[in-house]
Amino acid sequence: MRPPIDSGTVLITGACSGIGRELARQLAHRARTLVLVSQTVERLEALRDELQLSNPTLGVVLLACDMSRPGEVGDMLAELSRHFLSVDVLVSAASVAEPGLFAEQRWGCIERMLMANVVAPLLLARRLLGPMLARGRGGLLYVSSGAGQLFLPGAATYAATRRCLDGFIESLRLELEGTPICVTQVAPGPVDDTRARAVGGLQGTRPFFEVSAAQCAREALAxxxxxxxxxxxxxxxxxxMTLLPRLPRAVRRVLGRRVARALHPPAGAETPVLPEGSRGPLEAGPSLA
Ligand SMILES: NC(=O)c1ccc[n+]([C@@H]2O[C@H](COP(=O)([O-])OP(=O)(O)OC[C@H]3O[C@@H](n4cnc5c(N)ncnc54)[C@H](OP(=O)(O)O)[C@@H]3O)[C@@H](O)[C@H]2O)c1
Incomplete structure (x- = not known):
């Protein structure tokens, strides 16, 4: 069973930049309608113009939604019904990644990550799956992260949200076996041309396994x-990622400990601890990603 991309309605969260934007570009010649979601519609307007220029028959609907607010997710789905749109494929690519030491992060920041990275993807699946099953066609494509398989000091909440999504997607997929609903998780490592990488603490470094957002989207769709x-x-x-999970947990702890030590330099050392709200080395090198 193939996901109903061709001539279907595809809803993409996190569409305004990075991997989500590339997925929108690669789907623009295949879908009938793309529903692009971002926190503000203005950020999506240039992408809509670009997509419609490349495919004038494509329908594009722009919706604003802060995924960290479940109420807004409900409002966004209600808005879809007002457009008489049934979603055939959900592409969930939005996420909030705020590194920082857990003990120093504001609860509001932690809660935003839990809401946007866990609650919103589950809520969307819960609301969209029923109609997909009733129509006998549908697909869920989740852009998660290799971080879900790792120990990530300095990004404990983010890693927890990605691991949670991993458990959810794998379990849901098994529940849906034998139905026409396709479920795939994409778990990238470092990805170039993304806002997270541009803002992140990796300027000047390029892990050998980094890929472009376009390649990531291509492999995800394939x-x-x-x-x-x-x-x-x-x-x-x-x-x-094939090698790392095979390492004994104790060895993976040693790798993670090296990262943790860098976050807690000895007294008097210059290297600062990640400040609250800063963008640190998320998805960084082999020890992180
Ligand atoms: N970049 C990497 O190296 C990397 C590595 C592994 C996994 N990933 C995963 O790949 C996915 C896409 O990330 P990306 O790297 O392409 O990131 P990106 O360029 O930073 O894009 C993140 C997207 O999420 C949206 N977003 C952020 N907060 C949101 C909120 N509260 N509500 C709604 N949308 C929100 C952003 O749009 P607005 O702010 O305009 O709403 C943006 O479109 C994420 O799930 C991320 O975990 C990325």
Whole structure:
């Protein structure tokens, strides 16, 4: 069973930049309608113009939604009904990634990550799956992260949200076996051309297994269409992610401890601890991603 992308209605969260934007570009020649979601519609207008220029028959609906507010997710779905749109494929690519030491982060920041990265994707699946099952067609493509498989000091909440999504997607996929609903998780490592990387603490460094957002989107869609449960985009990242989980947990702790030590320099050392709200080395090198 292939996901109903062709001539279907595809809803993409996190569409205004990075991997979500690339997925929108690659789907623009296949879908009938793209529903693009971002926190503000203005950020999506240039992308809508670009997509309609490349495919004048494409319908594009722009919706504003802060995924960290479940009420807004409900409002966004209600808005879809007002457009008489049934979603055939959900592409969930929005996420909030705020690194920082857990003990120093504001609860509001932690809660935003939990809401946007866990509650919103589950809420969307819960609300969209029923109609998909009733119509006998549908697909869920989740852009998660390799971080879900790792220990990430300095980004404990983000790692927890990605691991939670991993458990959810794999379990849901099994529940849906034998139905026409396709479920795929994409778990990238470092991805270039994304806002997270541009703002992040990795300027000047390029892990050998980094891929472009376009390659990530291409491999994600290819895996989704082949019914692959979990896609690790890029050969190098695939290699790292195949190897890492095979290492004994104690060895993975040692790797994580090296990262943790860098976050807690000895007294008198210059290196600062990640400040509240700062963007640190998320998805960084082999020890992180
Ligand atoms: N970049 C990497 O190296 C990397 C590595 C592994 C996994 N990933 C995963 O890939 C996915 C896409 O990330 P990306 O790197 O392409 O990131 P990005 O360029 O930073 O884009 C993140 C997207 O999420 C949206 N977003 C952020 N907060 C939101 C909120 N509260 N409500 C609604 N939308 C929100 C942003 O749009 P607005 O702010 O305009 O709403 C933006 O479109 C994420 O799930 C991320 O965890 C990325």
């Amino acid at each position: 895996g989704f269409e082949r019914g692959v449960p979990l896609v690790y985009p890029g050969r190098g990242h695939r290699w790292v």
